[in-house]
Amino acid sequence: MKTEDGWIEEIFENEPGYTPLIPEIRAVNYNVAKPKLSTLFSYPERGPYGKNSYMGNCSGLLIRDLLTFFRPKKVSDYMQGGGTCGDVCAELGVPYIGRDLNMGFDLMGDEIGESCDFAFLHPPYWNMKKYYRKQWNNGKPHPADISETGDWGEFLKQMNVCLNKIYQSVRVGGRLAVLVGDIKRRGKLYSMQREMMIPGDLENIAIKLQHNTSSEGKTYGSTNFMEIVHEYLVITLRKDPYKMAVLYSNYKVVDVREHANIQTWRDIVQAAMESLGGEASLEKVYDEIQGHKKCESNNNWQAKIRQTLQRGRDFVNKDRGTWALSWEG
Numbered sequence: 001m002k003t004e005d006g007w008i009e010e011i012f013e014n015e016p017g018y019t020p021l022i023p024e025i026r027a028v029n030y031n032v033a034k035p036k037l038s039t040l041f042s043y044p045e046r047g048p049y050g051k052n053s054y055m056g057n058c059s060g061l062l063i064r065d066l067l068t069f070f071r072p073k074k075v076s077d078y079m080q081g082g083g084t085c086g087d088v089c090a091e092l093g094v095p096y097i098g099r100d101l102n103m104g105f106d107l108m109g110d111e112i113g114e115s116c117d118f119a120f121l122h123p124p125y126w127n128m129k130k131y132y133r134k135q136w137n138n139g140k141p142h143p144a145d146i147s148e149t150g151d152w153g154e155f156l157k158q159m160n161v162c163l164n165k166i167y168q169s170v171r172v173g174g175r176l177a178v179l180v181g182d183i184k185r186r187g188k189l190y191s192m193q194r195e196m197m198i199p200g201d202l203e204n205i206a207i208k209l210q211h212n213t214s215s216e217g218k219t220y221g222s223t224n225f226m227e228i229v230h231e232y233l234v235i236t237l238r239k240d241p242y243k244m245a246v247l248y249s250n251y252k253v254v255d256v257r258e259h260a261n262i263q264t265w266r267d268i269v270q271a272a273m274e275s276l277g278g279e280a281s282l283e284k285v286y287d288e289i290q291g292h293k294k295c296e297s298n299n300n301w302q303a304k305i306r307q308t309l310q311r312g313r314d315f316v317n318k319d320r321g322t323w324a325l326s327w328e329g
């Protein structure tokens with residue numbers, strides 16, 4: 001189908017099971033001024049888009065600002081939830097393809113059958129809200145619902161599959177915009193923004209303030225808990241059909257004692273003193289540090305420890321041969 005602005009519509013209209021949300025593809029009509037955007041977004045209202053009854057829905061005003069700013073020819077949202085993105089596209093007259101597990105489309109397992117030049121993705125925030133079972137299936141989970149994945153690492157892998165798939169469908173010059181949030185659980189932060197793979201050339205990372213969240217006003221057991229009141233919008237650009245920029249973060253816990261170059265001698269002694277409860281005899285400090293990778297390249301490692309204790313501003317010689325970690329230095 002050829003639309004008024006010359007855009008050739010080539011989605012697979014005759015494919016079985018294909019149901020466009022906007023049956024009639026209209027000409028793109030950005031008949032609105034381009035907004036001035038900063039990297040801070042805040043929408044206390046969500047606008048007349050999508051369903052505010054849909055769990056974890058996002059503000060259509062954000063999507064509207066992004067579309068009128070970037071002015072894409074065709075938009076996709078493969079986790080469209082209550083259809084917020086589709087409603088914005090309908091208002092602007094932008095061709096849109098929207099799917100979700102709730103329509104029987106599994107972004108991990110099913111093929112994406114079309115391209116776009118602006119892909120919006122608002123995935124589940126890990127398993128904070130279990131979408132399919134709560135919203136659609138009377139308590140029964142769907143095996144492909146990524147919000148059912150209990151293991152954080154496994155969830156990230158699934159996210160990465162989804163992100164890569166969508167990115168590959170974006171045309172050169174097009175963008176992928178992902179709205180994600182961080183999760184705090186039992187005092188630990190799980191940061192989707194920090195740990196998910198980011199495909200494409202990073203163009204913008206913006207903060208979106210959260211309003212009316214379910215955690216708002218809750219009191220938490222820990223006095224060190226900072227309430228999360230923002231999400232991230234990560235926008236990448238596809239610059240090349242073949243070359244793909246990709247940013248991974250590699251989270252692992254390392255034992256610093258197995259590496260010679262992570263710690264200085266001062267750091268090693270501090271860590272040993274902390275491990276020994278803040279106070280120990282010189283012999284105990286030797287025993288604690290013996291076996292550290294740094295000792296392998298220093299035959300005089302015990303002398304080095306003595307020198308470090310004597311010179312370090314944080315170490316005090318309490319009694320003969322007993323050292324302590326102090327705040328006085």
Ligand SMILES: C[S@@+](CC[C@H](N)C(=O)[O-])C[C@H]1O[C@@H](n2cnc3c(N)ncnc32)[C@H](O)[C@@H]1O
Pocket residue numbers: 050051054055056057058059078079080081082083084085099100101102105106107108122123124125131132144145146147
């Ligand atoms: C945060 S919601 C999206 C909300 C949407 N932006 C809105 O405003 O209504 C995340 C969506 O991901 C969908 N989802 C989870 N796993 C999926 C999968 N494997 N394939 C497609 N959609 C999936 C859920 O059904 C849910 O609708």
